[in-house]
Amino acid sequence: MSSPIFLDTGLLIAHCSNNKTEANRVLEAEKIFQKNPHSSRHTVEPCLVELFYKVRKHTQISPKDVKTHLNHWAVTPFPVDASKILEKYLLISHKAQFDFADFYLCCAALHVSRSIILTIDRNDFPLALSYAQKSKLFPESNVVQLIPLM
């Protein structure tokens, strides 16, 4: 059984970056891909918004170039019902120290019975995932493996 892999914005930015530290993160992610050769790879719309904003602000990379980067890793947007996720986020965000994109990605990953999240963010994601699991939007048996990269 293959576990779809969900990618956080940071990794997508790393893939578009010419920085050496970021290149090491890209290599780390690609090692995970090699270990899971049949796993599809995804991101979610809020992460794409963050990615395109960052690209537009800091570089001359065109949206088409960004699409080439996404194709290079075979990343496709994973469609989910945003309204349900927003409803849950509004109930918890007053006390939670994580943002909507993190929560959204965790919820998308929890749609699948077994999935993997790759992120560079070591602080917010465990909390976001914990809240997503407690949201009662998904079967309790659904499992997400969180892999924080250095």
Add this chain to the structure above:
Amino acid sequence: MSHGEIEKIKAGAPDLNQIDQKIQNEVEAEFPYLTPEARKAIVESRLQIINGPPTGKLIKGDFGDNASKKVKDDLFE
């Protein structure tokens, strides 16, 4: 390369339509509980993995140091 050799290679090459259908069947069997749109996203990704990365050049940019760890800084400054 002779016509015969080309035909031989073509005969041995995998049929892309068959691969497409095989992956669709696998995804439907593996993820029956997902929406058709979500299953389509999985199929598209798997097909891209099988087809390999695009041949176009990857244009990279300078986002500054550790930009991948500081995604939110720009958004909330």
